[in-house]
């Protein structure tokens with residue numbers, strides 16, 4: 001296969017996992033000398049693209065030291081079980097709350113099928129393969145790992161999910177942010193910059209914790225965020241403010257819809273209007289049908305996650 005990847009500065013490559021569509025789900029490859037690491041893997045079906053990227057860049061599979069997982073949602077970690085079969089020297093790093101789900105993914109599988117349905121799981125996510133315990137290391141807050149001459153540091157980042165870590169790369173002053181620094185599709189870039197909003201995915205969305213996490217990450221004074229959805233962006237104080245404002249906006253919609261008879265539908269409709277409004281304010285020129293198409297997947301998942309949060313709080 002012909003993989004699609006974007007070579008960034010500082011020996012970081014953004015690999016398009018081609019899950020659902022192009023420019024939607026990224027995995028990253030970091031290189032330093034003869035050493036390489038993946039950050040996130042996409043889903044099970046994304047693994048051929050990751051291996052083809054190694055081949056295209058002449059990186060030996062035995063030179064991959066790490067698979068670093070930001071969290072275990074399947075668009076980030078679903079491919080880890082398959083990928084590690086091809087990487088003889090790689091160790092998986094994941095938050096302590098994620099470890100058991102990698103060793104025995106049956107609960108995770110059931111949860112995902114509960115949200116997306118069996119058909120979607122088979123067709124778009126493929127499978128979920130267990131990883132043996134001895135190949136997994138717990139990523140604790142503040143832990144550092146060495147890749148060649150490069151130091152990568154884990155930061156505990158709850159809010160999007162309790163089992164979320166970000167990875168701080170001092171070399172590029174970049175944060176591999178998984179979903180914690182939001183979703184930002186390149187189609188919505190304008191001369192005002194990037195449009196960023198929060199993926200309020202089920203089942204652990206926690207707005208106040210998330211906002212504290214963002215503040216903590218900004219204290220590192222990052223230059224870049226390596227977003228899973230999608231690609232690297234310059235992440236400024238303004239980016240952080242936009243993300244926080246949109247977390248608040250999403251929460252306000254959820255609370256206002258609390259007593260509606262069809263709460264899920266009401267939240268979803270209002271989220272769409274909200275996103276179309278912020279896109280207009282941002283100067284996005286795409287026609288509305290295209291915007292709706294790009295927002296579609298997030299709307300369903302974000303509305304579900306807000307519903308779960310309302311039930312919990």
Ligand SMILES: [Zn+2]
Pocket residue numbers: 071073160161179199201
């Ligand atoms: Zn996620």
